[in-house]
Amino acid sequence: MEPVSENIRLLKRAYWLVRLRWIAIVSVGAATYVSSNLLGIELQNAALYSIAILLALYNLIVLLLLNHFAKKGNEIPHVAVKKIINVQISADLLILTVLLHFSGGIENPFVFYFIFHMIIASILLSLWDSYLQATFAVLVFGLLILLEYLQRIPHYCLRGFAPTCLHRNILYILGTFFVFATASYLAVYMASYISVRLKRTERAYMQANTLLQKKDQIKDEYVLRVTHDIKSHLATIQSCLGMVVNKVVDPHDEQKVEFVDRAYTRTIKLTNFVKTLLKLTQMRLNDKLEIDVFPLRDTVHNAVAAVRTKAEDKSIILNCDVDSSVDTISGNQFSIEEVFTNLLLNAIRYTPEKGTVTIGAKNGMDCVVIEIADTGIGIPADELEDVFDEFFRASNARKFQKDGTGLGLSIAKYIVERHGGKIWIDSIEDTGTKFWITLPKGSRQFQAT
Amino acid sequence: MVNAKIMIVDDDPDYIKVIKAILEKEQYTVVTASDKTEGMEKIRAEKPDLAILDVMMHAWQDGFEMSRQLKKDPHLKNMPVLMLTAVENRTGIGFKSTAGDPTWLPVDVFLDKPIEPDVLLAEVKKLLSNKAENGTGI
Structure with missing residues (x-):
């Protein structure tokens, strides 16, 4: 669904109202003709036909006004269109009252048509405006039957339809008026309730749509x-090969x-890239991670043992310092070990010869804090916030090491966060980089994200 | 244009090696750079007769930015630019069709990787002879 601006939507509703009124105008003419000529009901034909013509003129003016606004496109003044709708509904209520006056007043069953106006108001207007329109309807209709009762204005009896003139029957008047007033307010209440909920749902769908896009x-x-x-x-x-x-x-x-040789090396790199990408996708698709409680110390030592040769190749000093208080954590040992191994390999890769790489772990409040530090090339300050983004590789890292998928840190972050932990980084270019990881202690419930 | 000097800017050293070998076999002098900054520096220093750029180097559109920078520079705007890419189009708009557009993609030729040596050499020869005749690529 294409998002339509509120202004256009409102204008479309105003046009809808105009179209409804054309139907009403034709119906007034037809109903007058049928009632007086075919059914023999005594009606003020001249007055009713005149009102229908006036109504047509009024509708034409509204249509021209709306066309004028429509030309402005998105610049349509929201308040002006809203006012036009409000005035239209008030004018319709007034005209319906005048029509009723010339066709039997309280005796005319068309009095129920006020309910339609209440529903239309609830759809088009705010809740407050709808209740105001309902109050206006109750007032003008009340005034009509009061003036007719007091004989300040003439009452045109609906002879041929109602058995007697009812405008002086106080019980009938009060009873009808009571039902009329309560029905009007109830109609607004119910229609608004549905309308507001619909608008909310529509808005939620639109937001979801934007998010999806x-x-x-x-x-x-x-x-x-x-x-x-x-x-x-x-x-x-x-x-x-070519x-x-x-x-x-x-x-x-x-x-x-x-x-x-170059082609061969690149096929290996391509395979590694695809493998890593597949792994990341599989991790995302797989909701279940097998959780054990395991000693963190062993995992750190395993990771250190796995990278020792690489460190030695570059004469890098590899330190491991796990605090004696560090005990078990709950998680997937294989994944956690992989995170440590990857971060250590990264540290070794981006640390010049004879540098130092350190991994340490100590107890925090309700978590274990793991620190991996190196004396490597560091990361430029303006690129720090992007390091966990997929495919991102720091500009100096590219120069230092041509190879790299840019996926390693994304995978590390994903694994740590799935364990309910956090990972963050601090780095100074040409000085070194430090990663911190927190992992929940003991048997905390694993979080599926 | 015999012995013309050609600049290759690409972050893929293997690909540079290939293009370099093809061009050197035809007696061209080849200068190389691996990113936008190094490329701009070397172009200013070496004043090559033609530049071959990769679109996506370190950042998404390094090649585009570089081509715009080159065409803005009064000393370099007459140097023909050939652009190579591994991704032909983005968001459905073909790059090739916009090649030559002075604001969007001010390059003379846009080619898809991998490129056949014959095609590359033909394009290079054409751009260099255009430059010799008109003094400009575009």
């Missing part, structure tokens, strides 16, 4: 990013081996 756009960009990364690898692989297949490089040249 936004999400759809994010998804599109995601797909584009993934496509780009995959196609980049493929394009390079094809081009490298150099050999199309004999751009001499078959005996060493370059031939180099291009095949």
